[in-house]
Amino acid sequence: MTNLPIDTILPDLRAALRSTGRAVLQAPPGAGKTTRVPLALLPDVAGKILMLEPRRLAARGAAARMAETLGEPLGQTVGYRMRGDAQVSRSTRIEVITEGILTAMLQSDPDLPGVDVVIFDEFHERSLTADLGLALTWEVRGALRDDLQIVVMSATLDAAPVAAMLDDAPILTAEGRAYAVDIRHRDRPVPQGQRYEAAMAGLVNRALEEVSEGSCLVFLPGVGEINKVAQALGPLPSDVTLHKLYGAMPFKDQQAATRSPKTGRHLVLSTAIAETSLTLPDIRVVVDGGRARRARFDPSRGMSRLVTERVTKAEATQRAGRAGRVAAGTCYRHWTKGEEGALAAFPPPEIAAADLSDLALNLALWGAPDGTGLAFLTPPPEGALREAQALLASLGAIRDGQITEHGRALAKLPLHPRLGHMVLTGGTGSATLAALLSDRDPLHGAGVDTQARLDAINSGRADPALSRLRKEAKRLQRFEAGEAGQSPAQQAARAYPDRIGLRRTGDAPRWHLSGGAGAKMEVGDSLSTARLIVALDVDGDRREARVRQALALSEAELRATHGDAIAWQNVCQWDARARRVQARRQERFMALVLNDQTWPEAPSENIAEALLDGIRDLGLDCLNWSPKAKRLRARIAISQVRDVSDEALIETLEDWALPYLSGKRTAADLKQFDPTEALTAWLGWEDSQRMGQLAPAHYTSPMGRQVPIDYSSGTPEVSLRLQEVFGETRHPCTGPNQTPLRMVLLSPGQKPVQVTQDLPGFWATSYADVRKDMRGRYPRHPWPEDPTQADPTLRAKPRGT
The missing domain is CATH 3.40.50.300 (P-loop containing nucleotide triphosphate hydrolases)
Known part of the structure; x- marks a missing residue:
C-alpha cells in the first residue's frame, strides 16, 4: 500500500482518541485522510465507524477506495448509505454516509447503539447538516455516550474554534504531499x-x-x-x-x-x-x-x-x-x-445564509426549538430561525414551539418540510410532484408550466433524468396520504401556501403572492395569462422574483384546499395615490384580495385610524400649522414637558391626533386640521401648568404689561420699547435650562435699536451710543444716563419741557 502523508500522524490520532475521545484533524487535499483514517481506527473499536461526507459522489468514491484497499467488495467491511441508495450488510463496520443520514439516526436512536466513532469529513465546507450533526452528536456524547469518539477532519478550516467548542480537543496536523x-x-x-x-x-x-x-x-x-x-x-x-x-x-x-x-x-x-x-x-x-x-x-x-x-x-x-x-x-x-x-x-x-426550515424541524424534534444548549460553531440567525418556525407552524408541524405528531411524521421523510407536508396531505400523485421539486429541472428551458414536466415523467419516456425521478417518486409513494383526487396545483398549494399568486391588473404578467412578495413571468409563456398560480420555483430576486416553475390554480381549487383560511375582512386603509382613506370589504386569502367591495357604513373611528397612515405618508406638513399652533409646539419644545419633534409626533399620532380626526378622510381635510386644540388636550392640565411656568406665553415687563413671547424661531423672543425696561437689572430667562430671552428693543418709532440676550451688558456698554443717537431723534423721550436707576415708561415729556 502506497505511503500517504496522513500515515505519519495516525498513531497520534489513535492515541488522542484513546485518551480524550475527540480530535480535530487538519490535513490538506491529497493527504489521504478520507480513506486512511477510518481504516486506521478500525482495530481500536468493537462497533461501527460512521464517516460523514457532504456529497453523494464523494461518499460512494471513498467507500469504494477503502473496500478496494481491503480487497473486498462494497457492502462487506466498508459500505455506504445515502437517501435512496445503500450498500451495507450485517458485517459492515465502516459506513460512509451523507450528512442527513446521521441526523435521522440520532433522532431515531439518540445513543447511536453499535456506533463507536463518528467522523465528520470535509467539515470546512460548513454544510448546515454537518453543523447540526456535530451539535447533536456532541450533546449525545455529553449526556448519553461518554465513550463515543468524535473526529472532525478539515482541509482549510481554522481548527482552533472547532477544538475549543469540543472542550479543547487535541489538534493534529498532517503535512500534505503537494507538488509545486x-x-x-x-x-x-x-x-x-x-x-x-x-x-x-x-x-x-x-x-x-x-x-x-x-x-x-x-x-x-x-x-x-x-x-x-x-x-x-x-x-x-x-x-x-x-x-x-x-x-x-x-x-x-x-x-x-x-x-x-x-x-x-x-x-x-x-x-x-x-x-x-x-x-x-x-x-x-x-x-x-x-x-x-x-x-x-x-x-x-x-x-x-x-x-x-x-x-x-x-x-x-x-x-x-x-x-x-x-x-x-x-x-x-x-x-x-x-x-x-x-x-x-x-x-x-451554510447556516448563516440558508433556509432553516429543516433545521428548525429537527431542533423541535430534538426538544431544543431555539438550539439553546447545543454546540453550534455558528449559531442559527434569529430572524431566519423565526421565519422557519413560522412556516412550520403554518404547516401544522409545530405548535407553541413544540413538535406535533404531524411534525414528527414530517421529520421522518427525506424531504423538505414543505414537500413532506404535501406528500402527507396531498394524496395520490403528490410523491411524483415532490420528487420533481426536490431535484433539478429535467426540462430546463421548456417554459414555466410544471404540468409539462409531470406529463413527461408519467409518459414513461426514456430519459436518464426522468427515470431517476420516477424511481424517487416510487420510493416516496408509500408516504402518500390525504384526500384522493387532488390536482397537482392543489397539492402544490399545500406545500407553498405563501406562494399562491394572484395576477395584478395590467398587461404585464405579474402576480402578487400570498406571502406578500411579488413575482413575474416572461410575456408569452403558457401561464402568463393565468389569474391564479402556485409559484414552485422562483429566483428569489429581492424586488420581484422571476417564476421558473408554476402551476395554474383555479379559484375553486384554492377554496377546496385553503377554504378555512379565506375570509371577508372590513378594511380601511390609506390610498397614497388617491390621497384619501378607502373603506372596502375584501375577501382575502393571506395577502391576496379575491373579492373587493365598497364599505359605505365604515365607522368613523376606523377611517380616522387609517387617516393616521395618511399623515405618516404625507408628513406633518400636511396639517394646518397655524401661527398659534406653531407657537404652542415651540413652547412645548422649549419647556421639554413633551417631545414634539417630527419623529415623536408621528410615533404618538394615536395619542394626540386620532381623537380630533373624526369626519376627515382626505389630504384636503388634513390641510384644514389645526393641531392647536389636539396638542392642548394631549398635554393635559398638569403638563400645561408646567409648560406655563417653564415657557410662559408672556413676559411681564417692569411696567407690569404682558408682552407675548414669540417661540416660533427656536429662540424665545419679545419685542418692546427700550424705555419700558428701564430699571431691569437682570436679563429675563425661560425654559428649564433658563434660556435668555432674545429682547428686541424698539425706538419710540417702533424701530429696532438693539437686539440683546444680555440686558445688563447692554446697559453697561452699547446703551451710551444708543442714547447719544436717540436723544437727537426723539428729544421728548427720556434717555437717562443710568437706565438701571430710571423708572420704566411709555410716555413722552410734555411739549416745552
Whole structure:
C-alpha cells in the first residue's frame, strides 16, 4: 500500500482518541485522510465507524477506495448509505454516509447503539447538516455516550474554534504531499461585454495548448455554465476526451470522469463537487473560473435563491491544490493578480445564509426549538430561525414551539418540510410532484408550466433524468396520504401556501403572492395569462422574483384546499395615490384580495385610524400649522414637558391626533386640521401648568404689561420699547435650562435699536451710543444716563419741557 502523508500522524490520532475521545484533524487535499483514517481506527473499536461526507459522489468514491484497499467488495467491511441508495450488510463496520443520514439516526436512536466513532469529513465546507450533526452528536456524547469518539477532519478550516467548542480537543496536523503549482493569472481583466463562458473557453484552450502533459480540471459555478463552455470550446486536441462532472449526473457518467484515462488525457468540466474528497487521477492542470454558486435565503420573503459569487481565498487554494497532487502542475486563474486581494478569506457557513426550515424541524424534534444548549460553531440567525418556525407552524408541524405528531411524521421523510407536508396531505400523485421539486429541472428551458414536466415523467419516456425521478417518486409513494383526487396545483398549494399568486391588473404578467412578495413571468409563456398560480420555483430576486416553475390554480381549487383560511375582512386603509382613506370589504386569502367591495357604513373611528397612515405618508406638513399652533409646539419644545419633534409626533399620532380626526378622510381635510386644540388636550392640565411656568406665553415687563413671547424661531423672543425696561437689572430667562430671552428693543418709532440676550451688558456698554443717537431723534423721550436707576415708561415729556 502506497505511503500517504496522513500515515505519519495516525498513531497520534489513535492515541488522542484513546485518551480524550475527540480530535480535530487538519490535513490538506491529497493527504489521504478520507480513506486512511477510518481504516486506521478500525482495530481500536468493537462497533461501527460512521464517516460523514457532504456529497453523494464523494461518499460512494471513498467507500469504494477503502473496500478496494481491503480487497473486498462494497457492502462487506466498508459500505455506504445515502437517501435512496445503500450498500451495507450485517458485517459492515465502516459506513460512509451523507450528512442527513446521521441526523435521522440520532433522532431515531439518540445513543447511536453499535456506533463507536463518528467522523465528520470535509467539515470546512460548513454544510448546515454537518453543523447540526456535530451539535447533536456532541450533546449525545455529553449526556448519553461518554465513550463515543468524535473526529472532525478539515482541509482549510481554522481548527482552533472547532477544538475549543469540543472542550479543547487535541489538534493534529498532517503535512500534505503537494507538488509545486505554477499559478498563472490573467494579464488584464476580461474585456467588458465578453461573455463569461466564451472567456473561460478561451482560457481552457490556452491551458490545453500551453501544457500538453496530464489531464485538465476546470471549475465552473453550475451545470448551465458547464454546458455553455463545452459548446464554446470548439474542436479539442485529438488526445483530449471531454467529461462533465456535477452532482445530478448519473453515477456511471460521474465514474467515467473520475477514472484514469486509458489513453490521452481528460478535460473535466466540473462544479465545486471536485474541490474536495474526490480523487481525479492524472490532473496536472486546473482552470479556475473564479466563481461559486451558493444558496441565499431571504427570511423576510421566505424565499431562497442561488447566487453566483466570487470564490474565496480558501476555495481558490483548494482548487489550485488539485493540480499538484500527482506531479508539478499549473493553475490558470480567471482573474488578475491585482483582483486577488479583494477575495474573502472563507466561504460563509451554510447556516448563516440558508433556509432553516429543516433545521428548525429537527431542533423541535430534538426538544431544543431555539438550539439553546447545543454546540453550534455558528449559531442559527434569529430572524431566519423565526421565519422557519413560522412556516412550520403554518404547516401544522409545530405548535407553541413544540413538535406535533404531524411534525414528527414530517421529520421522518427525506424531504423538505414543505414537500413532506404535501406528500402527507396531498394524496395520490403528490410523491411524483415532490420528487420533481426536490431535484433539478429535467426540462430546463421548456417554459414555466410544471404540468409539462409531470406529463413527461408519467409518459414513461426514456430519459436518464426522468427515470431517476420516477424511481424517487416510487420510493416516496408509500408516504402518500390525504384526500384522493387532488390536482397537482392543489397539492402544490399545500406545500407553498405563501406562494399562491394572484395576477395584478395590467398587461404585464405579474402576480402578487400570498406571502406578500411579488413575482413575474416572461410575456408569452403558457401561464402568463393565468389569474391564479402556485409559484414552485422562483429566483428569489429581492424586488420581484422571476417564476421558473408554476402551476395554474383555479379559484375553486384554492377554496377546496385553503377554504378555512379565506375570509371577508372590513378594511380601511390609506390610498397614497388617491390621497384619501378607502373603506372596502375584501375577501382575502393571506395577502391576496379575491373579492373587493365598497364599505359605505365604515365607522368613523376606523377611517380616522387609517387617516393616521395618511399623515405618516404625507408628513406633518400636511396639517394646518397655524401661527398659534406653531407657537404652542415651540413652547412645548422649549419647556421639554413633551417631545414634539417630527419623529415623536408621528410615533404618538394615536395619542394626540386620532381623537380630533373624526369626519376627515382626505389630504384636503388634513390641510384644514389645526393641531392647536389636539396638542392642548394631549398635554393635559398638569403638563400645561408646567409648560406655563417653564415657557410662559408672556413676559411681564417692569411696567407690569404682558408682552407675548414669540417661540416660533427656536429662540424665545419679545419685542418692546427700550424705555419700558428701564430699571431691569437682570436679563429675563425661560425654559428649564433658563434660556435668555432674545429682547428686541424698539425706538419710540417702533424701530429696532438693539437686539440683546444680555440686558445688563447692554446697559453697561452699547446703551451710551444708543442714547447719544436717540436723544437727537426723539428729544421728548427720556434717555437717562443710568437706565438701571430710571423708572420704566411709555410716555413722552410734555411739549416745552
